[in-house]
Amino acid sequence: MVDAYLSLGSNIGERETQLQLAIEQLNMTPGIRVKRVSPIYETKPVGYVDQPDFLNLCVSIETNLPPFQLLQACLEIEARLHRVRKERWGPRTIDIDILLYGKSIIEDEHLSIPHPRMSERAFVMIPLNDIASDVIEPRSNKLIRTLVQPDDSVVKYK
Numbered sequence: 001m002v003d004a005y006l007s008l009g010s011n012i013g014e015r016e017t018q019l020q021l022a023i024e025q026l027n028m029t030p031g032i033r034v035k036r037v038s039p040i041y042e043t044k045p046v047g048y049v050d051q052p053d054f055l056n057l058c059v060s061i062e063t064n065l066p067p068f069q070l071l072q073a074c075l076e077i078e079a080r081l082h083r084v085r086k087e088r089w090g091p092r093t094i095d096i097d098i099l100l101y102g103k104s105i106i107e108d109e110h111l112s113i114p115h116p117r118m119s120e121r122a123f124v125m126i127p128l129n130d131i132a133s134d135v136i137e138p139r140s141n142k143l144i145r146t147l148v149q150p151d152d153s154v155v156k157y158k
Contacts, residue, residue, distance in 0.1 A: 001062045002062070002101060002102040003035075003060065003062055003135075004060075004061050004099075004100060004101045005058060005059070005061070005099045005128060005131075005132055005135070006026070006058065006061060006074070006096055006097065006098055006099060007057075007058050007095075007096070007097045007099050007115070007128070008022050008023070008056065008059065008094065008095065008096050008097075009054045009092070009095040009123070010022075010054065010092065010095070011051060011052045011054040011091055012052070012091050012092060015055040016040065016055060019055060019094070021094075022077055022078075022081060022096060023037060023059060025077045025080065026059065026074075026077065026096075029073050029077070031063055031064045031065040031069075031073075032061050032062075032063045032065065033061060033062045034059050034061050035059075035061060036131040037057060037059050037060075037131070038057045038058045038130040039057065039127065039130060039156055039158075040055050040056070040057045040127075040156070040157040041056050041123060041127055041154050041155060041156055041157055042054070042056075042154075042155050042156075042157045043056055043122075043123035043154050044153050046123070052091065054123065055157055056123045056124070056127060058099070058124065058130070058131055058132070060131050067098070067101050067113060071098060071110070071111050074096040074097075074098065075096075077094070077096060078092075078095070078096055097115055097118075097124075098111070098113055098115065099113075099114060099118050099124065099128060100113065100115075100132075100135065100137065100138070101113045104138065105138050105139055114137055114138060119137070122148075122149060122154045123151075123154050125144070125147060125148040125149070126148060126151065126154045128144055128148070129144050132144050
């Protein structure tokens with residue numbers, strides 16, 4: 001079993017419900033067990049900014065799925081929750097990104113682990129720090145808590 005960390009975001013429809021459904025579906029996927037869930041944060045969109053605000057959280061999972069099978073499971077959950085990919089960074093019912101997979105470093109055209117832009121995104125790092133502050137990010141070899149930067153645009157949702 002490998003400890004992995006995922007980032008979930010939603011900005012279309014019932015955002016909080018979409019996040020909850022994604023967590024439930026992750027937990028029902030054979031080979032995945034959700035261990036911890038961060039608080040939910042509300043954040044402004046990045047990149048394509050003319051869209052509703054996001055709700056974001058991170059989850060800690062334990063999995064025996066290899067990285068590419070985990071990616072496939074995440075993509076299948078996104079599809080079941082009506083994720084449509086029109087434009088990069090566009091609106092979505094659900095987005096599930098693999099942030100960390102054990103101590104693995106993977107560079108592939110379909111999968112990069114650790115997630116290449118995670119440390120630049122407070123909406124990822126703040127909830128990740130809530131559940132993984134003592135985890136080492138393998139590319140930098142630094143603790144998550146040392147990589148997180150405060151950001152007033154990332155606000156606890158409830």
